[in-house]
Amino acid sequence: MNAPETEADFLQWYEDCWADRDEVEYPKLFGAISEEVYTLEQSGALEAWLESDLAEVKELDPNWGGVGVRVAPPSPEYPYWTYVTSGLSNPFTVTPGQEIAPDAKSGIGYEMVIHTTEEAKWPVLRLLDMIAYNLVCLRAFGMGHRYPVEGSLDGSAECKLNGFVFVKDPSRPSHFQLESGRVELLTLVGVTKNEMAFSRSNGMDRLMAKLEAAGTGYITHTNREQVQL
Numbered sequence: 001m002n003a004p005e006t007e008a009d010f011l012q013w014y015e016d017c018w019a020d021r022d023e024v025e026y027p028k029l030f031g032a033i034s035e036e037v038y039t040l041e042q043s044g045a046l047e048a049w050l051e052s053d054l055a056e057v058k059e060l061d062p063n064w065g066g067v068g069v070r071v072a073p074p075s076p077e078y079p080y081w082t083y084v085t086s087g088l089s090n091p092f093t094v095t096p097g098q099e100i101a102p103d104a105k106s107g108i109g110y111e112m113v114i115h116t117t118e119e120a121k122w123p124v125l126r127l128l129d130m131i132a133y134n135l136v137c138l139r140a141f142g143m144g145h146r147y148p149v150e151g152s153l154d155g156s157a158e159c160k161l162n163g164f165v166f167v168k169d170p171s172r173p174s175h176f177q178l179e180s181g182r183v184e185l186l187t188l189v190g191v192t193k194n195e196m197a198f199s200r201s202n203g204m205d206r207l208m209a210k211l212e213a214a215g216t217g218y219i220t221h222t223n224r225e226q227v228q229l
Contacts, residue, residue: 001179005097017091017106017180022070025176029185030072030082030113037086038124041065045132056138063092064135069127073119080219083114083123085131091180106181108140113169113187115219122154122222126164141166141186144204146196153190154222161190161222165199167208169218190220198229 004010026033040046046060067087074080089107094100112130114123126149134140141147145166152159168174169187176183189211191199199207210227211217 001100003091003094003096003098003100003180007096010096013179014091017178018087020178021089021111021176021183022086025178025183026070026072026084026086029172029176030084031075031078032072034071034073037066037068037070038128039066039068040128040132042068043125043128043132045128046136048129049132049136052137054133054137054139057136061092061135063090064132067131067135069124069131071119071124081116081119081123083116083127085112085127088112088131088134089178089180089183091178094180100179100181104181106178106183108134109182110141110184110186112141112166113185114190115169115187117219117221120154120222123220126153143168143184143186146199147188148193148196152222153220156222159222160192160224160226161220162193163191163196164188165191165196165204165207167204167218171218187218188220189218190222192226194226194229 004013046064049055050060070084070086072082089109089111091106093107112127114127116123143166146163148163153161166186167189172185175185195207214227216224
């Protein structure tokens with residue numbers, strides 16, 4: 001298919017793709033989504049990465065400000081909190097009238113997800129920072145990636161987790177389809193430095209098997225101890 005050719009039709013199509021993801025696909029995947037959106041323009045994350053040595057752009061795209069994080073509270077089907085990015089799969093790589101291949105990615109091609117046992121601010125802050133890193137530093141994530149953070153995940157001295165591994169949540173589809181292309185779901189699981197190193201040497205599947213055996217699996221428990229490796 002082709003994207004709409006006129007500017008007005010293209011803008012409407014762009015907004016429709018955004019709405020289809022947030023209002024149709026996300027509730028199917030995560031349950032009811034809270035109305036509030038935590039956006040990049042509220043965070044200062046874009047400006048921080050723009051001032052870093054890793055920045056690959058010289059100025060911020062005004063369209064990035066509305067990209068953010070949505071929250072799904074626990075439900076009978078999903079008894080945990082879910083934090084999911086909203087906007088990395090916006091069709092900002094498409095121009096009016098452009099042909100969209102059947103196997104095309106929508107935007108960067110993915111959205112990121114964190115599951116937690118309790119409502120918390122740190123998943124929102126971490127995801128906003130990582131979105132800004134993607135956009136400003138032009139560095140994308142992918143399945144099987146590892147991402148260390150400075151300090152602990154939640155900023156506390158008690159938390160032993162200081163990084164993420166990017167995996168597929170087996171309880172959900174690996175991706176969904178918008179008119180603008182395919183969107184992969186990257187689930188981020190909090191891990192220790194040693195667990196991250198174990199996954200590098202022994203494979204992500206073996207690490208996830210140990211986390212599942214310990215009872216945490218694909219849900220990040222910031223108060224947990226390191227699993228036995």
